[in-house]
Amino acid sequence: MNRESRTALSLVGVVVVMGALAWAAVPFYDWFCRVTGFAGTTQISETAPDEVLDEMVRVRFDANVDSNLDWTFRPMQARMDLKIGENGLAFYEAVNNSDVPITGTASYNVAPEVAGFYFDKIQCFCFTEQTLQPGERMEMPVSFYVDPAIVKDRDAGWVRDITLSYTFHRTEPKQAALDSARTETIN
Missing domain, CATH: 1.20.5 (Single alpha-helices involved in coiled-coils or other helix-helix interfaces)
Structure with a gap:
């Protein structure tokens, strides 16, 4: 060669x-x-822990919508005070302001970023895409807790205020994408 x-x-x-x-x-x-938990990425858990501490944490809720999604999206509570390890249940509201069905998917994070490793979601609307019909309003729950191990972490032990933030983005429904791919394959 x-x-x-x-x-x-x-x-x-x-x-x-x-x-x-x-x-x-x-x-x-x-x-x-x-x-x-880098960049405020939260964890996923099956159940809340057995241990609940006497220390409180304040969780604030934030909502954003991508500019190409004609939805109104907001938290139904501004904040929630709960004990570390206690299961919390918060709700967000989404409204489709358009005259066509729209599917969206939520991205999420927490601030400060160091809390992401200890913020666990049990159930969340952000795990799946959401489709709203024209004018439809939907309440979407998120079940979560702050892991008691946070108090022993050298870097995160000071955190007692956490902001949970979501941004909804427009997505093509998975079934429509599958149907489109099948049609292209047949043709």
Whole structure:
């Protein structure tokens, strides 16, 4: 193999490796954030812990809507004070202000970011896409707790105020995407 061929093959190899790393970056970052709570990513839990501390935490609620989603979205309570380890249940309200059905998916995080590892959701509307019919109003619950282990964490032990923030983004309904893909395959 001559020098030019080796160089060309090496460059193709570099491009393939860079493409593979770029493709893997998003799922790896998502996994990393879920495991570590990095960037305020919350945790998912099956049940609340057995231990409830006598220390209080204040959870504030925030709601945002992407500019291409014609919804009104707001928390139904501004804040909630609960004991660390106690299960909380909060509600958000969404209204479709358009004259067509719209599907949305919520992204979420908490602030300060260091609290993300200790903020656990048991049930949340953000786990699935939501479709609202024209003019439809929906109350959406989120069940959560703050893990008692937070008080022993050197970096997060001081946190007693947490903001839970959601942003709704417009998405194509999964079934419509599947039907569209089937139609394209048939044609």
